[in-house]
Every structure is written in structure tokens, then in C-alpha cells.
Amino acid sequence: MTLTETAYAKINLALHVRQRRADGYHELETLFAFVDGGDTLTARAAERDELRVTGEFAPELTDPFGNIVARALNTLPRSGGLSITLDKRLPVAAGLGGGSADAGAVFRIVEQLHALPDDWRDRAARLGADVPACVESRACVGRGTGTELEPVENDLAGAPVLLVNPRVPLTTGPVFAAWDGTDRGPLPEGPASVMAREGRNDLEAPATALCPPIADVLAALRETDADLVRMSGSGATCFALYRDTDALHRAAQTLQTSHPHWWQMSGSLR
Incomplete structure (x- = not known):
């Protein structure tokens, strides 16, 4: 069986930086939204985890073992491996949460095949502040470093x-x-x-x-x-x-x- 997931581009419709925190991070209030396009991940069962990167921006991802897709796979318990092809269509270091969106798509793929552990939000947050929002990929408010998520009335859906x-x-x-x-x-x-x-x-x-x-x-x-x-x-x-x-x-x-x-x-x- 082959599964395909879109890593939906993340945008911050608003991003308010409130203060620097003692831990070196910043206290944020942001309105996350997601576009109906982005990178594409194709996954199939394999003996061990494999990652192949294609697409326009593939050359900018030079370390396959440091890639957040590989890290997301490593953080989720499951039986068996996954062979994933990442079609990198979103620019890198672009404010679109491209890597976080890729990780979010991995979480959704694993959820379909194995279900996610109860502490998946904590595991996602350890990968990056935007990853928890990107797993669900729907409009929400993020606070703290962006990992404390709250629902929002999404009257901009379809815009x-x-x-x-x-x-x-x-x-x-x-x-x-x-x-x-x-x-x-x-x-x-x-x-x-x-x-x-x-x-x-x-x-x-x-x-x-x-x-x-x-x-x-x-x-x-x-x-x-x-x-x-x-x-x-x-x-x-x-x-x-x-x-x-x-x-x-x-x-x-x-x-x-x-x-x-x-x-x-x-x-x-x-």
C-alpha cells in the first residue's frame, strides 16, 4: 500500500513577539493558517526507513540524516520501516514551515498505519515549535513558543x-x-x-x-x-x-x- 500526504504550506497570518524568555526563546502569539498545497510525501512499507528527496528544492537538503523527515520517523514508535519520497516543492528557510510541514505529514502517515502515541504533541514539539500545528494543519492560535495551540473561528477557509x-x-x-x-x-x-x-x-x-x-x-x-x-x-x-x-x-x-x-x-x- 502506498500513502500520499501533502505537507501543507504554513503561513502566519499574524505574528506578535511579546518578549524574550529566560530560556533564550521568544514568547509568541501567532495565527497559523495553512494553504492547500505544498510538498508531497509518498510512503510505502519497507524493511527499514528510507528517505529519497526529489523536486525543485531537493538540492538545498544536503543532509538526509539531519532532515526533519528522518528525525520525525525516528521519534515515532512503530513496527516495520517506511520508504518515503519527499517531493520538495516549497523553498527552504522561507517562513513557510516547510520542514515542519514535512514532519507533520510524516505524523499523519504514521497515524494512518499505526496510530500515534498519546504523547505525540510533545514528540512533535521537540522537532520544532511549528510541528504540532503542522500535524493537524488547520487554522489555530499558537502561544508560548508556538506549541500551545488554541482553536480559532476560521472564517478565512477557502480564501x-x-x-x-x-x-x-x-x-x-x-x-x-x-x-x-x-x-x-x-x-x-x-x-x-x-x-x-x-x-x-x-x-x-x-x-x-x-x-x-x-x-x-x-x-x-x-x-x-x-x-x-x-x-x-x-x-x-x-x-x-x-x-x-x-x-x-x-x-x-x-x-x-x-x-x-x-x-x-x-x-x-x-
Whole structure:
């Protein structure tokens, strides 16, 4: 039997950094959302665990044993091995939780075959702060380091979304280190649309300072007929939400023509 799972791209519709913690991490409040596309994982039973990586961004994953997919397999108890092919379609170090989404897809594959252990959330959190949210891949609020999840009224499900990345990798650590330390307040209350509209991304300014092309992407998206434009996570991917698919397709075509070297993906929010 062959199983196929999509590692849904994660975006942060809002990301509020509240304070630096004593443990070196940051206290966050974020609104997670997921796009209906991303990497693809194909799995089948095998004598031992195997991982093969294909796709446009496969060359950027140079350590198969350090890959989070392999680590996710190692953290889940089960009988027998799995041979997994990862079709890497999402850019790496892009603010889309690509690796976390891949790990989340592994958890879902194992759940279908063997069920997950009761402490799967703790196991997921040890792989990365975004992994617990990516296992379920549905809109939610994340607090703490992002692992304390709360449900949210998801009135943005189905919203057309365009993701754009300038093809410049940006690792998370330096962006958090460049945050100015100012607490600009909590997430607003309400459904996802209110949180997104009235929220912000506190990492947008430090990320743009480290990666100036982010400003170009944001400016180009704001010239389209978008309802909301923002950077996701720690960058450098930015997103735009649209009222209908026609507006999305016009925007995607415009940016493809004016900036053909940029990576982009169109989809809908889950």
C-alpha cells in the first residue's frame, strides 16, 4: 500500500513577539493558517526507513540524516520501516514551515498505519515549535513558543492566497536576534479574519533589514488587488489574500511577468 500526504504550506497570518524568555526563546502569539498545497510525501512499507528527496528544492537538503523527515520517523514508535519520497516543492528557510510541514505529514502517515502515541504533541514539539500545528494543519492560535495551540473561528477557509518568495533563504535565528525587543501588544480577539486584519508581523522589519528583497515583494503584492499583504513567519516568503480567484490569477500573472525569477504558489486557505 502506498500513502500520499501533502505537507501543507504554513503561513502566519499574524505574528506578535511579546518578549524574550529566560530560556533564550521568544514568547509568541501567532495565527497559523495553512494553504492547500505544498510538498508531497509518498510512503510505502519497507524493511527499514528510507528517505529519497526529489523536486525543485531537493538540492538545498544536503543532509538526509539531519532532515526533519528522518528525525520525525525516528521519534515515532512503530513496527516495520517506511520508504518515503519527499517531493520538495516549497523553498527552504522561507517562513513557510516547510520542514515542519514535512514532519507533520510524516505524523499523519504514521497515524494512518499505526496510530500515534498519546504523547505525540510533545514528540512533535521537540522537532520544532511549528510541528504540532503542522500535524493537524488547520487554522489555530499558537502561544508560548508556538506549541500551545488554541482553536480559532476560521472564517478565512477557502480564501484565495498567493505566496511569493524572492528566492533568498533567510534563517530564523538572525531574524529573531534582530527583533527590537518592543512588545507591541497581543493578538486581537475575534475570528481569523479580524486577527489577520488587525494583527501584524513583528518580524517583518528585522527580516527586511536582513533581506531587502522582502520589501520589493511586499510592494509588488500591494500593487495588486489584494485584501491583505504580509510577510509570513521570519520570512522571506510574503503572502496576499484576495476576495476571489480572478483577482488572485491576475496578480499571479502580473508578478510572473514583472518578476519571473521569483518563486510563487497560488492556492486557497484550508
